[in-house]
Amino acid sequence: MTDITLIEAAQTRAKGVVRETPLLSSPFLDEIAGRPVFAKAEVLQHTGSFKFRGGWSAVSALPVAERAKGVLAFSSGNHAQGVAYAAALHAVPSIIIMPRDAPALKIENTRALGAEVILYDRAGGEKREEIGARVQAERGMSLIKPFDDAQVIAGQGTCGLEIAAQTAALGITQGTVLTCCGGGGLTAGIALALEAHAPGLTVRPVEPEGFDDTARSLAAGERTGHGRPEAGFCDAILTPMPGILTFPILHRLCGAGIVVTEDEVREAMRLAASRLKLVVEPGGAVALAAALFHGAALADGPVICTLSGGNADPGAYAAILAAG
Amino acid sequence: MTDITLIEAAQTRAKGVVRETPLLSSPFLDEIAGRPVFAKAEVLQHTGSFKFRGGWSAVSALPVAERAKGVLAFSSGNHAQGVAYAAALHAVPSIIIMPRDAPALKIENTRALGAEVILYDRAGGEKREEIGARVQAERGMSLIKPFDDAQVIAGQGTCGLEIAAQTAALGITQGTVLTCCGGGGLTAGIALALEAHAPGLTVRPVEPEGFDDTARSLAAGERTGHGRPEAGFCDAILTPMPGILTFPILHRLCGAGIVVTEDEVREAMRLAASRLKLVVEPGGAVALAAALFHGAALADGPVICTLSGGNADPGAYAAILAAG
Numbered sequence: 001m002t003d004i005t006l007i008e009a010a011q012t013r014a015k016g017v018v019r020e021t022p023l024l025s026s027p028f029l030d031e032i033a034g035r036p037v038f039a040k041a042e043v044l045q046h047t048g049s050f051k052f053r054g055g056w057s058a059v060s061a062l063p064v065a066e067r068a069k070g071v072l073a074f075s076s077g078n079h080a081q082g083v084a085y086a087a088a089l090h091a092v093p094s095i096i097i098m099p100r101d102a103p104a105l106k107i108e109n110t111r112a113l114g115a116e117v118i119l120y121d122r123a124g125g126e127k128r129e130e131i132g133a134r135v136q137a138e139r140g141m142s143l144i145k146p147f148d149d150a151q152v153i154a155g156q157g158t159c160g161l162e163i164a165a166q167t168a169a170l171g172i173t174q175g176t177v178l179t180c181c182g183g184g185g186l187t188a189g190i191a192l193a194l195e196a197h198a199p200g201l202t203v204r205p206v207e208p209e210g211f212d213d214t215a216r217s218l219a220a221g222e223r224t225g226h227g228r229p230e231a232g233f234c235d236a237i238l239t240p241m242p243g244i245l246t247f248p249i250l251h252r253l254c255g256a257g258i259v260v261t262e263d264e265v266r267e268a269m270r271l272a273a274s275r276l277k278l279v280v281e282p283g284g285a286v287a288l289a290a291a292l293f294h295g296a297a298l299a300d301g302p303v304i305c306t307l308s309g310g311n312a313d314p315g316a317y318a319a320i321l322a323a324g
Numbered sequence: 325m326t327d328i329t330l331i332e333a334a335q336t337r338a339k340g341v342v343r344e345t346p347l348l349s350s351p352f353l354d355e356i357a358g359r360p361v362f363a364k365a366e367v368l369q370h371t372g373s374f375k376f377r378g379g380w381s382a383v384s385a386l387p388v389a390e391r392a393k394g395v396l397a398f399s400s401g402n403h404a405q406g407v408a409y410a411a412a413l414h415a416v417p418s419i420i421i422m423p424r425d426a427p428a429l430k431i432e433n434t435r436a437l438g439a440e441v442i443l444y445d446r447a448g449g450e451k452r453e454e455i456g457a458r459v460q461a462e463r464g465m466s467l468i469k470p471f472d473d474a475q476v477i478a479g480q481g482t483c484g485l486e487i488a489a490q491t492a493a494l495g496i497t498q499g500t501v502l503t504c505c506g507g508g509g510l511t512a513g514i515a516l517a518l519e520a521h522a523p524g525l526t527v528r529p530v531e532p533e534g535f536d537d538t539a540r541s542l543a544a545g546e547r548t549g550h551g552r553p554e555a556g557f558c559d560a561i562l563t564p565m566p567g568i569l570t571f572p573i574l575h576r577l578c579g580a581g582i583v584v585t586e587d588e589v590r591e592a593m594r595l596a597a598s599r600l601k602l603v604v605e606p607g608g609a610v611a612l613a614a615a616l617f618h619g620a621a622l623a624d625g626p627v628i629c630t631l632s633g634g635n636a637d638p639g640a641y642a643a644i645l646a647a648g
Contacts, residue, residue: 043601277367277603277634310601318646
């Protein structure tokens, strides 16, 4: 089970590899929000998202003999790249099982980061779990799950340790931390780190409209799905339900979920580009959208929001900037 | 005159205000360049460019009584915002004299950062120097020049101190530092800092095709202009001639200048967005363009390039990304 000891151990293993990402701000964003806003720039992490933290943590935590056989992941996006690059830096093989209809660029990037990619037919009834089980049986590779894995959550928690240190350096002891929330790995890791090192900061998960399984689950006190297909504008964070390991942590430590609209996400992406000079993908911009446009739902005081990923499709991203 | 002592004093005054910007990299860029490439992300500096370093240095170096009367600058771009924000943080007034045909967004941003903006008619024969002299006489404000100012060069040199420390931490002792070069303030400051703290790193200034006054001057051994109007794609760095203070430093310390094409700059901007998740303006991308596409002109070994500014016009920027 992930606890602060496991997170601190992940940070020790991450030293010199995982980037400490900056906490950025702009007077223009403060003015829109009516309060100080700080952006935790995880888009600057290796592979363009916080997922490298969890990938590195999980791969580096494996016993050497087991690690040497390689690692395996299912992912159509950022987790794929995070695990592939973590494996490559450890000089061990990785296999990523991706849907055949994933964006060509993400498949290409995952291969370029050193992974063997196995494509499966999402519509045609092929089960990625069956492919994964076969690969595990044949090659003895370790499966790295995207969020329901204690060492992955611990890795994402290193982002929370940095937020605790960076806010302390700014003299911030009370405030709200908004996280971009899919399966809850980043949110749970940050919440555990802040519980130990910055208990005056309250974590509030943010999701896009229609995909608010975490907000619903927090309100209901139990894991609840949103009942929608796993596809949409904020593709990086559209998990059907909070995780088995992550939800109890969220339930114990987080405030209520916040839901933002797609238009708010687009405007947050444009403001991240013009005011912070950062490329943020839709799923990575929901927390900033909440900071800027949902202030009424937040307690007074400064807000820290994760910009959790920047792997936007170039054409779609250009169109969003052009529409501003 | 700027020397390492003045730069280190500027760094002391900058502590806790000027951001230490990260040195970023991507295996995808390394592959294109065929060598390790590191990007000094000055787009993440306050006001979106390294110019805040020089502005802060100059304003903070003024005697208190003089500073209280305020500061004055001529600029259509990044220097305006850097000086305006430095003055605002010191709670002293600033006047920025800008051409009436400057982009509306840059005028608006400069005002929003606390400056009083005086517009002049560039085509109609109004002399900005006359307006400036009148303001100085009436209000006793100190003029902060964009590059030919010892304290401004010292402030830009703090970027070089950071490069020296960051490369040392990576174990890099030999290599090339490519700078985006206009009047030479950043290039001179970095060259002085590296001379003292990382003498194995050679600075090479980079300019856009047709505006290569620094490359020509270095080749000629004396200040030489490019003879073109001060307008074009890489607007932030289109000065007519190297500075009186900066050129002797460049001449003593820098290698030959490098010239890049506009198409190379556009491709570098797209790669900065897709691989580093950074918004870079044309003038801020010339050094990366040289790192990626002019390797034959460089000594072997790693390359560090400044991404010196990110204040791109949103519409033009979106069009460049869309054309990729």
